[in-house]
Amino acid sequence: MTQEEKPAAVEPRVEFDDSGRSTGIELTEDTNNGGRTTPFDPNRIEVQPRNTTISLLLQRLRRGALDLAPDFQRQAGIWSEANQSRLIESLLLRITLPTIYAAENEDESWAVIDGVQRLTAITRFVDPEAIDAEPLRLSHLEYLAEYDGCTFEDLPGRLQTRILETELVILLIRRGTPEEAKFNIFARINTSGLPLSRQELRHALIPGQARDLLAELAASDAFLTATAHSVSPDRMAEREMCLRFLAFKLTPPEQYTTQNFDDFLRTTMHRINELSEQELEKLRDSFIYAMVASVIVFGPDAFRKQFKNRTRRFPVNKALFEVQAVTLSDLSADKIVTLAPQRDVVSSNFMDLMDDPAFYDSISSGTGAAATVAYRFQSLKDLFQKVLDA
Known part of the structure; x- marks a missing residue:
């Protein structure tokens, strides 16, 4: 995307459920553009x-x-x-x-x-x-x-x-059989409608307490309020959003180096399965804090793209969900209180950020690449700091 091509001119695509209805989630590409995953040994299948x-x-x-x-x-x-x-x-x-x-x-x-x-x-x-x-x-x-x-x-x-x-x-x-091979095989199966979503596959192939935690967080009042009850649970998109938050709480963005985002999320589910109840409770508290803070700071526009001179409400964006929620969860309560009356200032700065093609791309395509992950997290961190320092 060139500087002349304004991101605001691009209408977002959305994910659909089995019946063709919108899930309320913007369709994004999580893999690195042109990237290839590490091949597995077919002899082990x-x-x-x-x-x-x-x-x-x-x-x-x-x-x-x-x-x-x-x-x-x-x-x-x-x-x-x-x-x-x-x-x-x-x-x-x-x-x-x-x-x-x-x-x-x-x-x-x-x-x-x-x-x-x-x-x-x-x-x-x-x-x-x-x-x-x-x-x-x-x-x-x-x-x-x-x-x-x-x-x-x-x-x-x-x-x-x-x-x-x-x-x-x-x-x-x-x-x-290598786990990646299992996901590859089952992703190709289409005997009863749409192919399974990646989160449906994770849910089916990785049993344990991670399943229960994601279901709990996705059904929480805090999550439903922050997303304005607009995310359909039909294809477990809401659980994937919660998983993305947990993934970057367990692995800070600056430590994220992989280009395989799907593998990153699978690994996170395995890590959650090994956590103690005390560690799970800490994640729960951080998630609820992030949801409440998102409503305070962004209001009804939380996790959605915003553009100048555009009044339409955009669908929830998964990359924005993770970057806004994780970044806000790292801010102290005092800083959230400071940001609260400056919602309009935050919104104005965020719309300026949306005019940055690099940031726009980091939440729209190739969102799982390490470079784009680092860019969107640093950009939002800088935005909040700019408002707090003003």
Whole structure:
């Protein structure tokens, strides 16, 4: 982008959920422009097909050896009662179901990546207590309408057995396969709609307390207020935003040297899984402080691009979220109080900053490159210091 080409002339693109609705998040590119990731050894990739029965899968689920990650289901795409019932009808009619994709964890448990909704529907019908769900009553059946209204227990014994002995094909990515390879493989899978988002993949492949912390922060009143309730949870975009904040709290921007932002976020989830409760509480407090401070300093324009002579409200920008939130979290309460009555001054200076092509690019494209990360953090730090020194 040249000096003559004003950033304000560029309309931001947005991310969409499965139904084509805006997620409320500006679409940005997190990788380094033209960058390449370190290739993994294809000889270390082990993919193994497994044929197993529904009965055996349910045993795995009850033992905690099968992770369906129920909150991984996209809210916009959760199957209706009729769709779930039709799946059960397919089993009763001996219609083969599509392959299910899963990853094997170090403890030999399986994390289901593609097929969550199918297995959830089956479990809800056969053993709803295993996932703490309401029992499924069959409805809108096409060929076996005589079983409309039936639960699993209402079916004749022979049909119960038919379901329990149904074989499903699991394509299992074995443990020992490089994590980056797992992400690459599953990112290519598209059997039930849009390909999984990067955060959906992180959520599915990296179990542990990081999952719970991100869900907690994304649902907090402080986050919802700071983002004006405008971020859709359908593709876990709001959890990725929280993860970006935590990533730069655990690794200060000046220590960020990688060009692979996705790897950086994955590593952060693993680090969070190893933190003590005291360390988690410190992160929680810092996050809430940052959200409150963002509202105080930026008001309804927090985490959004602002331009002179432009009155429209832009979508939330992930790079702006991390840089504004992290930088404000590092300021003392006294400095936040000092900035509070100078919101207009902060806004004016921020719009001047948006006219800087280098800063604009640092929050719009190649946002994961070390140089752009350093530039946007230093630029915002300088902005606040300029206002505080005035």
